[in-house]
Amino acid sequence: MKEAEKNTFGLRHVGIFARVTSxxxxxxxxxxxxxANKNWFDPWSQGSDFSLGDMxxxxxxxxxxxxxxxxxxxxxxxxxxxxxxxxxxFIIQGFLPVAIGLPxxxxxxxxxALAMMNVALYWALLDAPLVVLAYIATVLRSTxxxxxxxxxxxxxxxxxxxxxxxxxxxxxxxxxxLENWQQLSVLQRTIICSLQLLFxxxxxxxxxxxxxxxxxxxxxxxxxxxxxxxxxKPE
Numbered sequence: 001m002k003e004a005e006k007n008t009f010g011l012r013h014v015g016i017f018a019r020v021t022s023x024x025x026x027x028x029x030x031x032x033x034x035x036a037n038k039n040w041f042d043p044w045s046q047g048s049d050f051s052l053g054d055m056x057x058x059x060x061x062x063x064x065x066x067x068x069x070x071x072x073x074x075x076x077x078x079x080x081x082x083x084x085x086x087x088x089x090f091i092i093q094g095f096l097p098v099a100i101g102l103p104x105x106x107x108x109x110x111x112x113a114l115a116m117m118n119v120a121l122y123w124a125l126l127d128a129p130l131v132v133l134a135y136i137a138t139v140l141r142s143t144x145x146x147x148x149x150x151x152x153x154x155x156x157x158x159x160x161x162x163x164x165x166x167x168x169x170x171x172x173x174x175x176x177x178l179e180n181w182q183q184l185s186v187l188q189r190t191i192i193c194s195l196q197l198l199f200x201x202x203x204x205x206x207x208x209x210x211x212x213x214x215x216x217x218x219x220x221x222x223x224x225x226x227x228x229x230x231x232x233k234p235e
Contacts, residue, residue: 118180
């Protein structure tokens, strides 16, 4: 394995740990706020001084820290992914902590902030599975032999899963945006549409990379099959 490949291999292991941890931490706050009529200032558990907002804050800080880590150390990061990470950091550092930290009386008055918060929350929640999938695929790809059936199946499963995650995110964000459209300002609508376009473009590149890798593996398998047939022909 070359030095650059070793670096990427290590980065992906760190990424899997960071994003899985972030996803698990934000899962309960997301579900409680969205479906259990809870608020960010409600306690994490019975009698706890730790709130749902505190846990969500820790989760998004882990994501933000890893994005910065990748921007600094991942030399293979594409320009679109750089913009994606910067957009994520903007949301995480600029909006989420402010919205989570608002006093209860002020928070309830700001319907626009609440609506924007819901969208940002699901960006953070729905982004993690696809990122973890991509990192796991990179790690497994390094351990499989090129041109074998296993790696072809890996890319096939990853492509379909990535496409599904991307579609779920689009549907969820469109639904949340339309549901809260009247509460959102023109600036908030513009930010949501622009960032969703950016995030979808980044995810589309991930889907495309899985599909092209699958096609390459198919071509290798077909070429190997053709050579075996030629070798088996009598002189």
